[in-house]
Amino acid sequence: MNPDNRKVDSVQQTDTKNEPLESSVKPANGAFASTLRRDLLIVARHRGELANPLVFFLVVITMVPLGVSPSPAVLSGLAPGMIWMVALLATLLSLDGLFRQDFDDGTLEQLLLSPQAAYFSVMAKLLVHWLSTGLPLTLMAPLLGVMLSLPDTGYLPLIVSLLLGSGTLSLVGGIGAALTVSLRKGGLLLSLIIMPLYMPVLIFGASSVKAAVEGFSYNSQIAVLGAMFALALILAPMAIAGALRMSVNN
Amino acid sequence: MAWQWFNRLGSPKWFYEKTSAWMPWLLTLSLLIIVGCSLWALGFAPMDAKQGNSYRIMYLHVPASIVAMAAYYVMAVAGAIGLIWKMKLSSMVMKVAAPIGATLTVLALFTGAVWGKPTWGAWWVWDARITSVLILLFLYLGVIALQEAFVDQEMADKASAILSLVGTVNIPIIYKSVDWWFTLHQPASIKMTSSTIAPEMLYPLLAMIVGFYMFFCWALLAATRSEILQREFKTKWVQKILMADVASKQATGQEA
Numbered sequence: 001m002n003p004d005n006r007k008v009d010s011v012q013q014t015d016t017k018n019e020p021l022e023s024s025v026k027p028a029n030g031a032f033a034s035t036l037r038r039d040l041l042i043v044a045r046h047r048g049e050l051a052n053p054l055v056f057f058l059v060v061i062t063m064v065p066l067g068v069s070p071s072p073a074v075l076s077g078l079a080p081g082m083i084w085m086v087a088l089l090a091t092l093l094s095l096d097g098l099f100r101q102d103f104d105d106g107t108l109e110q111l112l113l114s115p116q117a118a119y120f121s122v123m124a125k126l127l128v129h130w131l132s133t134g135l136p137l138t139l140m141a142p143l144l145g146v147m148l149s150l151p152d153t154g155y156l157p158l159i160v161s162l163l164l165g166s167g168t169l170s171l172v173g174g175i176g177a178a179l180t181v182s183l184r185k186g187g188l189l190l191s192l193i194i195m196p197l198y199m200p201v202l203i204f205g206a207s208s209v210k211a212a213v214e215g216f217s218y219n220s221q222i223a224v225l226g227a228m229f230a231l232a233l234i235l236a237p238m239a240i241a242g243a244l245r246m247s248v249n250n
Numbered sequence: 251m252a253w254q255w256f257n258r259l260g261s262p263k264w265f266y267e268k269t270s271a272w273m274p275w276l277l278t279l280s281l282l283i284i285v286g287c288s289l290w291a292l293g294f295a296p297m298d299a300k301q302g303n304s305y306r307i308m309y310l311h312v313p314a315s316i317v318a319m320a321a322y323y324v325m326a327v328a329g330a331i332g333l334i335w336k337m338k339l340s341s342m343v344m345k346v347a348a349p350i351g352a353t354l355t356v357l358a359l360f361t362g363a364v365w366g367k368p369t370w371g372a373w374w375v376w377d378a379r380i381t382s383v384l385i386l387l388f389l390y391l392g393v394i395a396l397q398e399a400f401v402d403q404e405m406a407d408k409a410s411a412i413l414s415l416v417g418t419v420n421i422p423i424i425y426k427s428v429d430w431w432f433t434l435h436q437p438a439s440i441k442m443t444s445s446t447i448a449p450e451m452l453y454p455l456l457a458m459i460v461g462f463y464m465f466f467c468w469a470l471l472a473a474t475r476s477e478i479l480q481r482e483f484k485t486k487w488v489q490k491i492l493m494a495d496v497a498s499k500q501a502t503g504q505e506a
Contacts, residue, residue: 249405
């Protein structure tokens with residue numbers, strides 16, 4: 001977009017801001033709902049892409065018995081950490097596309113220029129990302145648990161920890177995606193900057209399953225994962241909105 | 251009036267001229283302390299009852315680890331100031347703090363490994379502190395990689411400022427979770443500082459920490475100054491300094 005257009009847009013933006021207060025109550029809700037609807041529609045029209053992280057998840061888990069050992073005793077020891085790690089990597093790989101298309105076709109710029117708070121539209125985008133990667137990965141995890149002969153007591157904490165943890169992964173990963181969206185080769189860099197931030201989630205996620213398998217209580221790990229999710233839910237969209245503004249102004 | 255110094259920091263020129271006088275003092279003093287304390291620590295501090303002489307690497311290891319941590323906060327705070335007040339100088343400090351901090355982190359990990367071999371019998375142990383310092387190194391490398399990835403300097407500054415701030419929120423979480431992860435797996439079998447350290451050993455250590463901090467300040471200032479010269483290359487005052495430098499070099503060349 002050339003500078004002249006931007007000027008026109010910013011004028012329009014101030015105009016809408018001057019409208020009476022009643023209309024300013026709606027926008028936050030409106031931005032969230034309309035972004036959610038639009039992104040869900042896009043996901044629905046590219047249904048094939050939904051399967052990619054799941055196939056990745058399945059293929060990498062298949063490599064574990066091939067590379068390490070097919071013996072159930074060995075696999076059941078590895079299962080909690082392995083499933084969590086691969087779920088994390090699958091999320092990481094899906095992140096590069098989170099804002100890429102919207103950035104390329106200018107949608108992102110329009111979103112940020114709109115008078116509505118970027119916080120909510122970013123939140124809607126992340127929700128769609130979680131619905132299309134985190135949730136399917138969580139639902140598929142028990143199947144992979146069976147393949148890695150995870151003991152029976154591990155399934156409930158596996159699902160609960162992934163449900164909470166994958167939300168945090170989407171939120172924190174969104175920061176990396178927003179920072180690198182304007183770079184042509186952002187993929188590897190994105191993994192590099194986000195992986196250290198993922199480590200606490202991995203530690204608590206995997207250890208909740210491990211604790212359950214070993215017969216201990218796993219409430220504290222789940223509580224910490226919940227706390228991380230709450231913190232990320234508040235702070236991450238702000239960092240993402242800031243990073244997107246930076247990327248778009250390039 | 252009270253905030254004048256803060257506003258002045260916005261001017262790289264003022265900063266460059268002000269710090270010119272400090273540089274030789276800071277370097278001499280920090281080197282004196284580091285070399286003097288090394289002699290003190292290596293030659294005169296008493297030998298450890300259990301570890302023998304091998305403990306003496308502590309005098310490098312502990313200061314390097316402490317300053318490596320502090321450098322991250324210097325970087326993050328400088329990044330935040332640059333992001334909020336759009337202060338050019340502060341973005342430069344943030345940029346140069348990352349490689350210095352990463353180097354100190356590598357030094358801390360290396361000296362730790364060298365110390366670990368005789369005391370624990372292994373170069374590398376998955377201990378909570380070691381792991382969290384390793385993650386700190388990854389955070390530094392991420393900031394450096396992000397800084398390098400952008401062609402536009404202003405964008406690079408903003409992006410790495412956001413990343414280092416996100417990292418700051420994460421550092422306590424990472425430290426706590428790694429601590430927790432370690433205590434879950436094995437009870438603390440490696441507790442080095444359970445006995446209080448003897449004063450004859452402590453004083454050189456404290457002095458060494460001061461020396462490392464001063465050296466860090468010097469390195470940070472020196473790197474910032476060269477960053478200023480690079481970024482303000484086209485301004486008149488930098489050209490003037492460069493011309494004077496070239497002239498003095500030519501003069502000495504003719505003499506020789």
